[in-house]
Amino acid sequence: xxxxxxxxxxxxxxxxxxxxxxxxxxxxxxxxxxxxxxxxxxxxxxxxxxxxxxxxxxxxxxxxxxxxxxxxxxxxxxxxxxxxxxxxxxxxxxxxxxxxxxxxxxxxxxxxxxxxxxxxxxxxxxxxxxxxxxxxxxxxxxxxxxxxxxxxxxxxxxxxxxxxxxxxxxxxxxxxxxxxxxxxxxxxxxxxxxxxxxxxxxxxxxxxxxxxxxxxxxxxxxxxxxxxxxxxxxxxxxxxxxxxxxxxxxxxxxxxxxxxxxxxxxxxxxxxxxxxxxxxxxxxxxxxxxxxxxxxxxxxxxxxxxxxxxxxxxxxxxxxxxxxxxxxxxxxxxx
Amino acid sequence: xxxxxxxxxxxxxxxxxxxxxxxxxxxxxxxxxxxxxxxxxxxxxxxxxxxxxxxxxxxxxxxxxxxxxxxxxxxxxxxxxxxxxxxxxxxxxxxxxxxxxxxxxxxxxxxxxxxxxxxxxxxxxxxxxxxxxxxxxxxxxxxxxxxxxxxxxxxxxxxxxxxxxxxxxxxxxxxxxxxxxxxxxxxxxxxxxxxxxx
Numbered sequence: 408x409x410x411x412x413x414x415x416x417x418x419x420x421x422x423x424x425x426x427x428x429x430x431x432x433x434x435x436x437x438x439x440x441x442x443x444x445x446x447x448x449x450x451x452x453x454x455x456x457x458x459x460x461x462x463x464x465x466x467x468x469x470x471x472x473x474x475x476x477x478x479x480x481x482x483x484x485x486x487x488x489x490x491x492x493x494x495x496x497x498x499x500x501x502x503x504x505x506x507x508x509x510x511x512x513x514x515x516x517x518x519x520x521x522x523x524x525x526x527x528x529x530x531x532x533x534x535x536x537x538x539x540x541x542x543x544x545x546x547x548x549x550x551x552x553x554x555x556x557x558x559x560x561x562x563x564x565x566x567x568x569x570x571x572x573x574x575x576x577x578x579x580x581x582x583x584x585x586x587x588x589x590x591x592x593x594x595x596x597x598x599x600x601x602x603x604x605x606x607x608x609x610x611x612x613x614x615x616x617x618x619x620x621x622x623x624x625x626x627x628x629x630x631x632x633x634x635x636x637x638x639x640x641x642x643x644x645x646x647x648x649x650x651x652x653x654x655x656x657x658x659x660x661x662x663x664x665x666x667x668x669x670x671x672x673x674x675x676x677x678x679x680x681x682x683x684x685x686x687x688x689x690x691x692x693x694x695x696x697x698x699x700x701x702x703x704x705x706x707x708x709x710x711x712x713x714x715x716x717x718x719x720x721x722x723x724x725x726x727x728x729x730x731x732x733x734x735x736x737x738x739x740x741x742x
Numbered sequence: 743x744x745x746x747x748x749x750x751x752x753x754x755x756x757x758x759x760x761x762x763x764x765x766x767x768x769x770x771x772x773x774x775x776x777x778x779x780x781x782x783x784x785x786x787x788x789x790x791x792x793x794x795x796x797x798x799x800x801x802x803x804x805x806x807x808x809x810x811x812x813x814x815x816x817x818x819x820x821x822x823x824x825x826x827x828x829x830x831x832x833x834x835x836x837x838x839x840x841x842x843x844x845x846x847x848x849x850x851x852x853x854x855x856x857x858x859x860x861x862x863x864x865x866x867x868x869x870x871x872x873x874x875x876x877x878x879x880x881x882x883x884x885x886x887x888x889x890x891x892x893x894x895x896x897x898x899x900x901x902x903x904x905x906x907x908x909x910x911x912x913x914x915x916x917x918x919x920x921x922x923x924x925x926x927x928x929x930x931x932x933x934x935x936x937x938x939x940x
């Protein structure tokens with residue numbers, strides 16, 4: 408009995424094996440297909456979307472982007488275009504100012520000092536101005552360091568020192584962005600009233616702002632040039648702040664292409680901002696006699712106000728009823 | 743000296759993620775950072791392919807070009823490494839990298855970027871080979887021990903190849919010839935400006 412059972416099992420086994428051997432070539436023969444015929448192709452994917460994205464099973468979903476070669480264009484911008492734009496804007500502005508200073512010199516108070524002053528900016532206005540200005544200077548230096556530090560400063564002070572300095576500069580750049588942004592918002596609110604462009608500015612601009620010769624075009628509290636600076640600060644400051652926060656908080660707002668764009672806007676606006684502020688600093692200090700006092704003590708000489716902001720002075724005198732004297736006499740000429 | 747490269751044969755990758763795990767374990771990579779990852783394209787559709795990707799150690803590496811503090815260097819084996827002592831965590835290499843390799847631990851103010859971390863091709867960093875400092879900052883230095891990157895060494899299907907570019911390209915070409923198909927060396931055109939025609 409046992410041997411018969413073994414025979415049956417053997418027979419079944421042999422039959423099964425025979426079937427398997429016979430059946431196997433058939434599906435193999437039918438499967439003469441290229442398994443990559445429908446497979447994804449890198450070149451084609453890159454042509455379609457300029458980047459390749461898939462699915463990952465690790466928690467970090469941002470890593471699902473496989474290849475995105477557009478970083479190459481960003482690299483070209485950062486290493487070539489930005490250095491040219493920044494270099495031309497900043498060195499160009501410095502050159503213009505030096506030439507202007509050597510030919511025109513300081514814009515003098517033509518009628519001399521009257522000895523009487525008028526309040527131009529109150530304590531709060533000056534506080535906001537200097538808070539924003541201090542932040543801006545540190546932000547500008549630490550920002551320029553990121554673009555120009557490697558070719559200019561690194562060879563001078565060496566890797567270790569340059570990294571140490573850049574690390575602190577980065578912290579300063581990150582932290583001071585907050586008071587700077589608050590300053591820009593306050594400047595916007597505080598001075599918007601006097602900074603809406605009007606016909607007076609057109610006339611002021613036509614006469615070159617009185618920069619050349621001895622012309623003194625009439626101006627309100629803020630002349631055309633100051634209004635330009637105001638809008639550069641408000642719009643430029645708004646742009647650098649917005650794009651800066653995009654870079655500071657990666658992936659909160661945009662993915663990598665968005666950050667590349669943000670960096671491009673941030674850096675271009677940044678270098679132009681620096682160039683504009685060099686002009687602003689010049690005209691507010693050595694460029695014009697009596698101008699610094701406006702943001703220094705907050706009080707300017709009446710003659711300065713008459714020469715540079717005639718309409719504003721008229722308005723102020725009309726408001727206060729009499730001449731805006733502090734301690735001097737109304738009729739005392741300064742001559 | 744060799745010109746080290748990675749090559750992922752996407753027709754062999756079975757998305758087991760063992761390379762990812764091996765890398766994390768070998769280098770004790772910090773939480774939240776993956777030096778290597780497996781991306782599946784067209785997942786669940788006909789023709790889907792999985793590709794294991796990490797830093798490709800590019801020719802003329804974009805990260806090194808844009809770094810504001812010049813903290814990158816290329817070894818004699820053409821491996822792109824960086825110094826964490828010099829890195830300031832600005833994020834620029836990350837904007838420039840085509841493969842999303844640089845990553846930053848979220849430390850410091852506003853959970854912003856700490857010192858950048860990326861695949862070292864199992865070649866450590868600027869510290870002395872095999873030193874404790876090197877291990878703590880960059881992970882194991884297998885190359886100094888004469889071994890290849892662990893991700894490729896232990897790939898179960900030998901999909902991920904690491905080694906001299908010419909040799910692994912030759913292996914891949916032979917495979918393509920023998921089996922009659924191949925979806926190409928993913929990322930090579932972008933990283934090395936060359937591709938293996940199949």
